[in-house]
């Protein structure tokens with residue numbers, strides 16, 4: 001049984017790798033891609049998503065641009081990590097697949113409403129603006145979605161600030177709407193994604209495949225590895241977004257536990273922090289889940305299988 005996924009993203013090096021994982025995984029069926037401003041402007045991340053779709057051969061998968069900025073406040077971008085284009089490093093192909101004219105939030109609504117209830121998973125790896133808009137525009141989607149899996153937040157330290165992770169910091173109000181809507185949500189935060197490190201051995205395994213998509217991932221990791229070294233002091237880059245996608249394909253990629261979850265919206269030093277209440281067993285029926293552990297080998301195996309299948 002494959003899991004049907006809609007991918008909402010802001011490519012972004014690790015978003016692009018997550019898209020290739022979705023495109024090639026035998027366990028996933030990618031139904032649509034929607035973009036949101038975050039790592040760079042909406043225009044830039046949408047171009048990157050379309051270029052990645054070309055490399056993945058996603059001719060039949062609609063791609064739509066969504067929100068150009070957060071619900072509240074100014075837009076922030078991550079040029080220091082992802083560069084001026086949002087995906088510096090590889091030379092990108094010119095997009096030839098058409099851009100769907102609908103707003104990304106509308107595509108989310110349309111795909112959820114057209115799917116059998118409980119059969120579509122939303123995987124989000126950027127700010128949660130499109131998901132928040134979609135569930136506000138059409139609240140009926142909440143009961144029909146199988147699950148929302150988002151890369152964002154942290155049980156512990158942030159990266160945008162001491163307390164906040166970047167995707168949540170970009171649009172904290174949207175994140176609060178998403179984690180309080182009546183659907184199942186699973187947070188894949190920095191506490192696990194910082195263990196998804198593309199070590200030299202992992203990179204060799206990928207580039208050793210020798211295919212065009214694998215070479216593309218190698219080039220992405222070259223640039224991303226350098227900025228993570230320079231800006232964040234990491235020896236190897238964490239492939240955050242691929243963890244959320246891998247978890248959609250295989251529930252054993254992460255150890256997950258239920259926990260009430262909210263977003264700090266007001267703190268002077270903590271705005272955008274994810275607050276997971278891990279003090280005790282969650283009440284029965286708790287629909288918020290938090291990833292706590294990562295099986296990194298399972299993640300890399302899934303990525304290698306997907307890249308091999310893309311050929």
Ligand code: BDR
Nearest residue numbers: 012014078125166167240
């Ligand atoms: C997240 O922020 C973005 O820069 C990455 O693409 C990832 O989604 C990590 O904090």
Ligand code: CA
Nearest residue numbers: 012015125126
């Ligand atoms: Ca991202």
